[in-house]
Amino acid sequence: MTTSRTRVLLHPDFTVGTVDRRLFGSFVEHLGRAVYTGIHEPGHPTSDEHGFRRDVADLTRELGVTTVRYPGGNFVSNYRWEDAVGPVEQRKPFLDLAWRTVEPNLVGTDEFLQWAEREGIQPMMAVNLGTRGVEEAVALLEYCNGEAGTRWADLRIANGREKPYGVKLWCLGNEMDGPWQIGHKDAHEYGRLARNAGAAMKLVDPSIELVACGSSSMQMATFGEWERTVLEYTYDLVDHISMHAYYEEVDGDRASFLGSGTAMDRFIERVVASADAVGAQRRSDKRITISFDEWNVWYLTTRFPGEENLPIQRDAPRIIEDVYSGLDAVVVGDLLVTLLNHADRVPVACLAQLVNVIAPIMTEPGGEAWRQPTFHPFATTARLAQGEALDLRVTTPGITTKAHGEVPSVTAAATLSDGTVALFLTNRSPEPVEVELAHPGAALDVTEGWSMTADHEAAVAGPEHAEKVAQAHWGSFDVAGRVAGGVGTTTTVTLPPESWTALSGTLTS
Numbered sequence: 278m279t280t281s282r283t284r285v286l287l288h289p290d291f292t293v294g295t296v297d298r299r300l301f302g303s304f305v306e307h308l309g310r311a312v313y314t315g316i317h318e319p320g321h322p323t324s325d326e327h328g329f330r331r332d333v334a335d336l337t338r339e340l341g342v343t344t345v346r347y348p349g350g351n352f353v354s355n356y357r358w359e360d361a362v363g364p365v366e367q368r369k370p371f372l373d374l375a376w377r378t379v380e381p382n383l384v385g386t387d388e389f390l391q392w393a394e395r396e397g398i399q400p401m402m403a404v405n406l407g408t409r410g411v412e413e414a415v416a417l418l419e420y421c422n423g424e425a426g427t428r429w430a431d432l433r434i435a436n437g438r439e440k441p442y443g444v445k446l447w448c449l450g451n452e453m454d455g456p457w458q459i460g461h462k463d464a465h466e467y468g469r470l471a472r473n474a475g476a477a478m479k480l481v482d483p484s485i486e487l488v489a490c491g492s493s494s495m496q497m498a499t500f501g502e503w504e505r506t507v508l509e510y511t512y513d514l515v516d517h518i519s520m521h522a523y524y525e526e527v528d529g530d531r532a533s534f535l536g537s538g539t540a541m542d543r544f545i546e547r548v549v550a551s552a553d554a555v556g557a558q559r560r561s562d563k564r565i566t567i568s569f570d571e572w573n574v575w576y577l578t579t580r581f582p583g584e585e586n587l588p589i590q591r592d593a594p595r596i597i598e599d600v601y602s603g604l605d606a607v608v609v610g611d612l613l614v615t616l617l618n619h620a621d622r623v624p625v626a627c628l629a630q631l632v633n634v635i636a637p638i639m640t641e642p643g644g645e646a647w648r649q650p651t652f653h654p655f656a657t658t659a660r661l662a663q664g665e666a667l668d669l670r671v672t673t674p675g676i677t678t679k680a681h682g683e684v685p686s687v688t689a690a691a692t693l694s695d696g697t698v699a700l701f702l703t704n705r706s707p708e709p710v711e712v713e714l715a716h717p718g719a720a721l722d723v724t725e726g727w728s729m730t731a732d733h734e735a736a737v738a739g740p741e742h743a744e745k746v747a748q749a750h751w752g753s754f755d756v757a758g759r760v761a762g763g764v765g766t767t768t769t770v771t772l773p774p775e776s777w778t779a780l781s782g783t784l785t786s
């Protein structure tokens with residue numbers, strides 16, 4: 278439909294589904310400085326008695342992260358978890374082939390799970406289905422969740438942890454479709470292994486939820502066929518199929534980059550269609566949901582040299598420490614709009630990653646921790662998006678992009694919880710846009726607003742730059758000046774060019 282104006286229709290009776298709190302997850306991998314000098318740095322002025330940085334934990338809370346995936350990522354596909362439990366002084370370093378880094382094994386399963394527990398974070402663990410298989414996956418699950426009286430549970434108890442951790446969410450490997458993955462497999466090999474490992478894991482603890490590996494990106498040559506084959510092996514066993522997607526600005530193509538949320542939207546719809554096709558053929562009433570357990574802006578093709586070109590390093594090297602701009606933050610906010618609009622099929626999502634590695638939180642060893650621009654839209658969405666996601670009707674002009682064809686110039690998502698409404702709006706166009714927000718039969722009183730605008734300057738590493746971007750591009754939205762009406766059935770909101778905005782208020786009918 279062609280239209281020159283933007284109209285968003287909101288009605289409390291039309292809902293998508295409940296927003297699962299696990300939608301605001303993140304990811305800590307043994308990669309670069311995510312763990313060492315990221316969450317963990319004994320001797321840092323803010324570190325607790327376990328050697329974990331308080332400043333990073335405080336920012337993690339402020340970010341509103343509910344779930345953290347661990348220990349990888351590509352790392353997990355050559356990981357021997359048993360080498361990183363028990364007395365720290367007896368643990369031996371190993372050469373992690375995924376990131377060509379000497380892993381000191383100072384932080385392992387117990388340290389991570391206890392950190393997560395102290396911080397009120399639900400852990401999401403991955404098992405190694407690259408170099409290992411059923412036996413090691415079952416052993417790790419028994420170590421984490423088993424009651425006293427069996428070998429691995431007793432080892433956990435001997436290591437000082439009596440109570441089972443009760444880890445609920447388990448990834449059956451990581452990106453096994455990727456040729457870069459250690460122990461990469463084709464869809465049949467992986468499907469069979471995931472089914473065997475998952476079935477054995479459910480015998481240890483039937484209450485767990487399982488995630489089968491989907492495609493590493495929509496661009497993989499095996500995309501679609503991979504999902505179909507893997508789910509044919511695992512449909513009755515697993516709860517979720519994973520999705521991973523990273524977006525970046527390439528060759529200054531700002532419009533395509535700003536349209537990334539539409540690419541994510543289409544990707545989700547295609548994976549849902551693939552999963553439902555398997556279900557339909559099986560005449561199954563079960564619906565597979567999505568664990569979008571890696572998503573972010575990552576300058577993968579333009580700034581990353583490729584795993585195979587990394588030199589062998591030790592002592593927590595600086596790997597993929599992308600520095601983000603206001604533009605990147607607008608895109609992150611818009612990707613969250615897409616995720617909220619799929620609340621019915623996407624209960625789990627992880628911003629990859631949490632600290633230092635393509636992360637909203639950065640640190641200096643021995644120094645400060647700070648928020649990247651991408652921190653703000655994530656924290657604000659995690660805080661304001663509560664209850665039910667609403668099924669909005671948006672009419673808006675299209676923007677033609679090189680990478681995605683036509684994309685909407687304005688995107689929107691909303692949630693409603695006990696009369697409190699939160700609305701998230703992205704203006705992808707370089708002009709201000711007046712949005713006519715229709716809420717028939719109800720009065721809307723907007724009480725709070727936040728906005729991020731895109732910058733044009735190159736991003737520069739360091740806390741001063743992050744602060745400068747926040748000062749210039751992030752802040753409270755001028756509700757009095759930019760929101761008009763509200764008491765009748767229509768409210769007008771003027772969005773700045775290339776911006777992401779969150780509004781909160783009450784909806785009374």
Ligand SMILES: O=[N+]([O-])c1ccc(O[C@@H]2O[C@@H](CO)[C@H](O)[C@H]2O)cc1
Nearest residue numbers: 306350351352451452493494571629
């Ligand atoms: O598209 N690619 O070329 C590509 C390459 C690597 C890749 O790795 C994923 O991203 C890494 C960083 O989060 C995780 O360890 C891994 O699961 C994900 C995608």
